[in-house]
Amino acid sequence: MQNIINVKGLSKQFHNLTAVNQLSFSVNKGDVYGFLGQNGAGKSTTMRMLLTLIKPTEGSIEIAGIDLFKHRKEVLRNIGAVIEKPDVYTYLSAYENLKIFAKLSGIRLSRQQLMQQLETVGLAQRANDKVKTFSQGMKQRLGIAVALVHNPQIVILDEPTNGLDPQGIADIRNMILHLSNELKKTIVISSHLLSEIEQVATKVLIIDKGKKIIEGEASELFDASQTIVEIETTNNNYAFEQLKQSSWNSFLLKERIIHPVLKMNKKDIPQLHKDLITMNIALISLQPKHSLEDYFLSITSNNQS
Amino acid sequence: MKRNFVFSIIIIATFFSANKLKAQDATILVQKVKTKLEQVNDYVAEGKMKTDVAFIKAPVGKVKVYFKKPNKFKLKRDGGISLLPKGGISVNMRSIIETNDYTVIPAGSVVVNGINTKVVKLLPNNDNSDIVLSTLYIDETNLVIIKATTTTKENGTYNIEMQYGKYINYALPDKVTFSFSTKDYKMPKGITLEFDSDLTPEDRIKMKNKKGRIELNYTSYTINKGVDDSIFK
Amino acid sequence: MFTLLQIELHKIFKRPRTYIAFAAITALIVIIQLGLKVDGKEYADFVLADLQNTLEINGKIINGYFVCYIILQLLLVHVPLLIALIAADMISGEANMGTLKLLLTKPISRTEFIIAKFLAAAIYTILLLVWIAFFALLASIIIFGTDDMFLVKNAYAVQIEKIDIFWRYIGAFCFAALAMLTVAALGFFLSNFAENSIGPIVATMSIIIVTTILSTMSIPLFNKIKPYLFTTHMVAWKEFFDVKVNDANETIRGSIQNADKIIRSSIVLIVHIILFVGASIWVFRKKDILS
Numbered sequence: 060m061q062n063i064i065n066v067k068g069l070s071k072q073f074h075n076l077t078a079v080n081q082l083s084f085s086v087n088k089g090d091v092y093g094f095l096g097q098n099g100a101g102k103s104t105t106m107r108m109l110l111t112l113i114k115p116t117e118g119s120i121e122i123a124g125i126d127l128f129k130h131r132k133e134v135l136r137n138i139g140a141v142i143e144k145p146d147v148y149t150y151l152s153a154y155e156n157l158k159i160f161a162k163l164s165g166i167r168l169s170r171q172q173l174m175q176q177l178e179t180v181g182l183a184q185r186a187n188d189k190v191k192t193f194s195q196g197m198k199q200r201l202g203i204a205v206a207l208v209h210n211p212q213i214v215i216l217d218e219p220t221n222g223l224d225p226q227g228i229a230d231i232r233n234m235i236l237h238l239s240n241e242l243k244k245t246i247v248i249s250s251h252l253l254s255e256i257e258q259v260a261t262k263v264l265i266i267d268k269g270k271k272i273i274e275g276e277a278s279e280l281f282d283a284s285q286t287i288v289e290i291e292t293t294n295n296n297y298a299f300e301q302l303k304q305s306s307w308n309s310f311l312l313k314e315r316i317i318h319p320v321l322k323m324n325k326k327d328i329p330q331l332h333k334d335l336i337t338m339n340i341a342l343i344s345l346q347p348k349h350s351l352e353d354y355f356l357s358i359t360s361n362n363q364s
Numbered sequence: 365m366k367r368n369f370v371f372s373i374i375i376i377a378t379f380f381s382a383n384k385l386k387a388q389d390a391t392i393l394v395q396k397v398k399t400k401l402e403q404v405n406d407y408v409a410e411g412k413m414k415t416d417v418a419f420i421k422a423p424v425g426k427v428k429v430y431f432k433k434p435n436k437f438k439l440k441r442d443g444g445i446s447l448l449p450k451g452g453i454s455v456n457m458r459s460i461i462e463t464n465d466y467t468v469i470p471a472g473s474v475v476v477n478g479i480n481t482k483v484v485k486l487l488p489n490n491d492n493s494d495i496v497l498s499t500l501y502i503d504e505t506n507l508v509i510i511k512a513t514t515t516t517k518e519n520g521t522y523n524i525e526m527q528y529g530k531y532i533n534y535a536l537p538d539k540v541t542f543s544f545s546t547k548d549y550k551m552p553k554g555i556t557l558e559f560d561s562d563l564t565p566e567d568r569i570k571m572k573n574k575k576g577r578i579e580l581n582y583t584s585y586t587i588n589k590g591v592d593d594s595i596f597k
Numbered sequence: 598m599f600t601l602l603q604i605e606l607h608k609i610f611k612r613p614r615t616y617i618a619f620a621a622i623t624a625l626i627v628i629i630q631l632g633l634k635v636d637g638k639e640y641a642d643f644v645l646a647d648l649q650n651t652l653e654i655n656g657k658i659i660n661g662y663f664v665c666y667i668i669l670q671l672l673l674v675h676v677p678l679l680i681a682l683i684a685a686d687m688i689s690g691e692a693n694m695g696t697l698k699l700l701l702t703k704p705i706s707r708t709e710f711i712i713a714k715f716l717a718a719a720i721y722t723i724l725l726l727v728w729i730a731f732f733a734l735l736a737s738i739i740i741f742g743t744d745d746m747f748l749v750k751n752a753y754a755v756q757i758e759k760i761d762i763f764w765r766y767i768g769a770f771c772f773a774a775l776a777m778l779t780v781a782a783l784g785f786f787l788s789n790f791a792e793n794s795i796g797p798i799v800a801t802m803s804i805i806i807v808t809t810i811l812s813t814m815s816i817p818l819f820n821k822i823k824p825y826l827f828t829t830h831m832v833a834w835k836e837f838f839d840v841k842v843n844d845a846n847e848t849i850r851g852s853i854q855n856a857d858k859i860i861r862s863s864i865v866l867i868v869h870i871i872l873f874v875g876a877s878i879w880v881f882r883k884k885d886i887l888s
């Protein structure tokens with residue numbers, strides 16, 4: 060599969076706060092890449108860096124093999140984005156908004172083409188009404204039409220369901236599936252709700268305190284038979300090194316830094332326990348999680364405490 | 365001004381006692397001048413007017429001057445704003461000697477601008493007259509007034525000097541210079557809405573000059589061709 | 598770039614807020630004109646009271662040119678507040694609305710974007726002045742006619758010939774445009790630093806009000822800092838309405854008493870504009886969009 064987004068060692072420092080810390084990941088063409096983390100985990104900062112809204116302190120982003128910050132205009136031509144709620148000019152009409160953003164995206168569309176786009180989001184009837192008279196749902200549909208007016212290959216959605224009612228959330232979900240399955244677009248979506256990501260993502264990355272916790276195929280991460288095991292020891296670094304050299308290496312999630320974490324079959328846990336003792340690792344706790352959801356929740360609760 | 369006035373009275377009193385005979389001649393001279401002036405029933409003169417007051421920057425402007433017997437006088441600037449000494453311009457020669465109700469006092473001879481002149485003082489007999497005293501410097505040969513100094517009750521003292529040319533036969537001057545004293549110029553900032561004034565010290569001294577001058581240079585006269593009364597309204 | 602400018606102008610003139618300034622200015626001008634039409638004579642007598650002790654001033658003192666001068670004197674102090682309303686909202690308003698982040702995900706250069714935005718604010722400012730010129734000058738000329746201009750200044754009075762005035766107004770309006778652009782540039786610069794419009798608008802207005810007060814107060818302490826305040830230089834348009842005189846104290850047609858002052862102030866204002874806009878570009882290019 061063709062690698063379309065490639066992020067290496069991305070960091071962002073805001074004064075004393077490290078919002079994103081040495082983050083690396085890659086997105087393949089056609090992926091629906093789910094970015095999962097609680098509020099303040101660094102999702103939004105990462106998404107905004109992907110869109111050049113925020114300049115990274117360190118690291119690089121390549122999109123379709125081109126450096127994003129060196130060839131910003133060229134790269135952005137191929138990206139459409141909705142960041143949080145889709146904001147447009149409320150004092151302009153739906154048609155005017157779409158026309159302006161088409162121009163800004165570097166394409167010229169005829170009136171007919173613009174009306175067609177409005178038609179696809181069900182706003183053709185209200186094309187000439189000022190957006191301030193629109194309902195939240197209508198604004199959101201217009202925002203999406205505006206983001207996609209230039210038919211980009213990559214769609215970036217940052218918390219697209221924030222503040223939406225259940226119908227709105229369902230609309231967004233259907234839109235993502237449509238963009239992915241029928242229009243074959245690459246989608247990067249962030250959310251703090253696992254359930255949202257779970258339903259659409261093909262690949263998932265969990266981020267916490269600016270660091271990558273885990274990255275993997277959604278099918279594997281959401282598979283209940285794949286248990287996540289978190290080990291806490293008196294010397295985590297030593298434990299990490301020992302596990303790396305053992306037969307457990309292939310189960311070890313390498314990106315994890317604080318504690319060793321393994322992704323393995325639940326029935327192998329007693330064997331792991333034995334081996335840890337053999338390796339002379341002083342164990343404090345060994346926690347198996349049934350699924351990604353449990354794991355995600357545990358991070359969330361850890362942070363909240 | 366009050367002191368000037370007292371001073372004048374003293375001088376006049378001196379003349380009264382000493383030059384009774386000469387007073388007679390002086391009255392005749394003034395009469396002659398008056399007769400000469402009276403040939404002109406009306407005139408329209410064109411010329412240029414210059415206002416020279418230290419604290420006023422004004423352009424030279426074209427003016428038209430209208431006169432009609434007995435003492436109608438009007439100065440019109442050719443589209444524009446005109447600045448004249450208050451009450452001054454109407455104090456023209458004609459109105460000074462128009463009435464016969466004054467006492468003429470001779471005051472010797474003086475050379476003014478290279479011309480020998482007889483000096484006569486006119487003292488209005490009417491106490492209500494605005495004019496307190498007029499001093500005329502008369503060119504006896506041409507029977508024209510070369511210079512006049514007039515002290516008024518309301519508007520200070522004016523000096524009028526006249527130079528004659530083409531129209532000397534009508535006793536109409538080519539150039540008239542009015543000199544008058546001005547008051548201090550002071551404007552509260554609230555009125556002008558100007559907040560900074562950066563005058564140089566030299567400027568300030570210049571502005572303190574309280575003498576104002578108005579110069580009228582006539583280029584042509586149209587004499588006795590009739591002037592409509594409406595102009596003077 | 599042209600497309601960006603076109604879009605920015607479209608946005609400005611689609612907002613009701615834009616027209617507040619035009620309406621306010623029109624109302625102010627009409628009020629002043631009405632007042633002078635009704636009571637112009639009294640006003641002239643009041644202003645000229647001191648001179649009229651000595652001189653008789655004849656002619657149309659209250660004419661179109663004079664009325665325009667009064668309007669400009671009263672109005673140009675307040676127009677900056679109206680300009681702040683738009684200029685200080687240029688970036689912050691978009692940040693507040695959430696459209697800034699959407700705009701900047703589009704394939705447009707940030708530098709071009711911010712220059713286009715400033716140009717749009719500049720065009721708005723200039724249109725506002727054209728509007729003032731139209732109502733304050735042309736309408737006043739139609740209502741009051743023309744004549745020489747007789748201006749009473751602090752230290753002296755100036756009479757400017759009728760035919761020597763119009764070009765001075767062109768100069769004065771060009772200078773006023775420079776002064777107002779400085780205000781626009783200041784507001785624009787401040788709008789980089791907030792995510793709501795109120796902050797930069799109030800900050801711009803406050804700076805202008807405070808510096809104007811410092812500029813106008815004649816206190817020795819303030820006099821020292823006056824030359825460094827841009828508001829001091831903003832009133833130099835008045836210098837167009839002062840003429841030189843020759844040795845015979847006659848005004849010289851087409852002359853300006855303190856032309857050097859106009860040039861100096863223009864340079865100060867241009868430097869301010871360049872600094873504010875340059876700083877805006879610099880800040881905006883580096884800015885992380887967090888709104």
